[in-house]
Amino acid sequence: MKATDSHNQRIASLTFASVYPAYVIKVQKKGRTEDELIEVITWLTGYNRQELNELIERKVTFEEFFAEAKLNQSANLITGTICGYRIEDIENPLTQKVRYLDKLVDELAKGKKMDKILRS
Template identity: 60%
Template sequence: MKSTSHHDERIAQMTFASVYPHYVSKVEKKGKTKAELHRVILWLTGFTEEELQNTIDQKLSFREFFEKANLHPNSSKITGVICGYRVEEIQNPLTQKARYLDKLVDELARGKKIENILRS
C-alpha cells in the first residue's frame, strides 16, 4: 500500500482530540486501562500528563501534536504493519509518527507486555 500526499495531509490535519477517544475505547474494550494508554503515549511523545491533556484541550492537529512532541529515541524500533502500512517504510515523517502511535495502541490492545511495547 502506497502513501499519498492526500493521505499524509489528511493525517496532518486530523486532530489528536478526535482520535484519542477511539484509542481509549480500543484499549478499554480489551481490558486495558486509560493509565496504560497514557503510559504508552507519554513514552512515545515525551509529554507529561498535563501536556497530553493540553494537546487534547487545545484540539491540536497531529502536525501540531508531533511538533510539540520529543519522540523517544527507541521509537525507530517500532516495526510491523498497521493500517496496511509497514511503519518502518513510511516515507513521510509525520505519517510515520502517527502510525507509530497507532501501532503502540494496537499492541497494548492486543495484550503485548508493556516492557515490549516500550521497546525496553
C-alpha cells in the same frame, strides 16, 4: 501500500482530540486502562498527562502534536504493519510518527506486555 500526498495531509490535519477517545475505547474494550494508554503515549512523545490534556483541550492537529513532541529515541524500533502500511517503509515523517502511535495502541489492545510495547 504507498501513502499519497492527500493521505498524508489528511493525517496531518486530524486532531489528536478526535482520535484519543477512540484509542481509549479500543484499549478498554480489551481490558487495558487509560493509564496504560497514557504511559505508552508518554513514552513515545515525552508529554506528561497534564500536557496531553492541554493538547486535547487546544484541539491540536497531529502535525502540531508531533511538532512539539520529543520523540523517544527508540521509536525507530517500532516496526511491522498498521492499516496496511509497513511502518519502517513510510516516507513521510509525520505519517510515520502517527503510525508509530497507532501501532503502540494496537499492541496495548492486543495484550502485549508493557516492557515489550515500550521496547525495553
